Amino acid sequence: MSGQRNVIVVEPDPHLAVTVEALLSGVHPVPELLAVADVEELESWARPTGVVVAGPSCADKQSLAALTAFRDRHPAVRIVLAFDRRPGAPMRDVVTIGADALIDPTHAESLRGAILRAIDLADGLAAALEAAQEHAAAPLGQVLTVCSATGGCGKTFYATNLAVALARITGRKVALLDLDLQFGEVMTALRLRPQHTMSDVAAIDDEGELGTYLTEMLTAHESGVWVLPAPLDPAEADRVGPEDIGRVLGALQEQFDYVVVDNPTGLGEGTLAALDRSTHLFILAALDLSSVRNLRLFLQTLDRLRIPQDDLSLILNKDQTGVGIDAADIERLFPRGFRSKIPYSRQVPRSMNSGVPLFASEPASLVAGGIVEGIVDLLPQDARDAARELTEVQHVPWYRRMFRPTPAPADA
Ligand SMILES: Nc1ncnc2c1ncn2[C@@H]1O[C@H](COP(=O)(O)OP(=O)(O)O)[C@@H](O)[C@H]1O
Ligand SMILES: [Mg+2]
Structure with missing residues (x-):
């Protein structure tokens, strides 16, 4: 942080600047010393960070007022x-x-001590200011919302595994919010014992306070995902309104790179509040007629809400054959197609019942591959390569994984 260690002496008589220079000669790193004749000239100082040493000529009301304005x-x-x-x-x-000090300049040691303390304070302030500016400039995190028109499509399975996959693939900060406020299952699916839930966090209506306390009110999952579960008591769901959801999501976006949101079925007001903040929407469907019929209505509603088409993806979950309808049938009805198809697998209910997300225990499974397929194009370039490596492993046929080719024996 060069350039912040400036000491500028304000005094027409050059003696003070000479004294200060001598006092600071052994200081490391050596501060850059400047001298100006009066407070007015201070205004031309290009880098207003550091320490101003105001000499005796500044001891009148007018100069002090100008110094106060400058400091402000x-x-x-x-x-x-x-x-x-x-x-x-x-x-x-x-x-x-x-x-910071009012010092008789003829007391060399006191003056030196006061200037050094002020330099330390100025360094600290400059660093804090820089950090605050960086924070302010940091882009907001992406909000990835998971929803569906029919129940049981696998939203909670998808949301929990999506969060774990993002944390693992990108190494960035990931939060998971359960907006299924009455019957949220995220907590069970990840076997968590939260101290706080969405109703506690939503009760903080001051945005500043929310930003300060948010992280400590989240529950850490071993995958690195930070979770804000639904209230433990379904009756508490009523206390969380759409404005609360917007405020909490805003605060999460400031502190996390990705915020994954699990939702109840349909388009309730909570989900609509999440949609307002969403950067991408994953709409799940399963292989049954009611899922298909409701998906059409769901998409029509989103169209009326003017959700940009590019910001939503269809995900087909529980893909399998022999149930009288297959993925190709649905794709004919929805020509935009599915961003990914996740196979039906008994591993999924098993993982949800055991509380260990499948992506964590079986990252090389076809189910995990389907999850990666759904997000790979939305990831930053560096993470895409990591994600593809994972998917490639998954597409090696099982027999090749079991029987690695052995090198041919060298000719005798
Ligand atoms: N790909 C899948 N294969 C098999 N079972 C699945 C799959 N996805 C979800 N399930 C099961 O379907 C049920 C509903 O899933 P869940 O995620 O709770 O749905 P939702 O949150 O949409 O109501 C759960 O028992 C879950 O284990
Ligand atoms: Mg659910």
């Missing part, structure tokens, strides 16, 4: 008043300037 505009600047006499201004003006 540049909060990372610290001020040392080097006055050898009581200033010709009320003590109140000296106090409002927020100076």
Whole structure:
């Protein structure tokens, strides 16, 4: 952080600057020393971070007021008043300037100590300011919402595994929010014992406070995913309104790269609130007629809500043959097609009953492959390669995985 260690002396008499230079000669790293004649000239200072040493000529009411205004505009600047006499201004003006010290400049050791302390404070402030700016500039996380027109399509299975897959593939910060407020199953599917749930977090209506306490109210899953489960008591669901959902999602987006949202079936007001914040929507369907019929209505409603087509993907779950309808039949009805097809597998209910997500225990399974297929195009380039490597492993036929080719024996 070069350039922040500036010390600028404000005094027409050059003696003070010479004294300060001598006092700081052994300091490491050496601060950059500048000198100006009066407070007005300070305004031309290009890098207003560091320490202002104001000499005795600044001890009048007008200069103190100008210094106060300067400090207010540049909060990372610290001020040392080097006055050898009581200033010709009320003590109140000296106090409002927020100076770090009022020191007689003829006391060399005290002046040195005061300037060094102010340099430390200025360094700290500059670092904090930089961090705050970086934070403010950080893009908001993506909100990936999982929903479906019919129950039992596998939303909770998909949402939990999607979150685990994102954490594993991208290594970025992932949160999982259960908006199935009455009968949420995320907690069971991940075998968690949460201290706090969505109803506790939604009760914090001050955005600043929410940002401060949010992370400690989430429950960590061993995969690295941070979970905010649905309330333990279904009666508490009523206490969470759509505005609360928007506010909590906003706070999660500020702190996480990905926020995966599990939803109840259909398009209730909670899901609509999540849609407002969503960057991508995964709509699940299964292989049955009611799923297909309701999917059409669901898509028509989303169209009326003007959800951009590019921001939604259809996922076919429980794909299998021999149930009287297959993926090709549905694809004829929905020409946009499915972003991925996840096979029917008994591994899924088994994993949900045991509380260990399938993506964590069987990342090389076809089910996990289907999940990766659904997100790979939405990932940053570096993570796509990692995701494809995973899928490639999955597509090696089982017999090749079991019987690795042995090198041909060398000719005798
Ligand atoms: N691909 C799959 N293969 C087999 N069973 C599945 C699959 N996906 C989900 N299931 C099972 O279907 C049931 C409903 O899944 P769930 O995720 O709870 O659906 P939803 O949240 O949409 O109501 C669960 O018993 C789950 O284990
Ligand atoms: Mg569910």
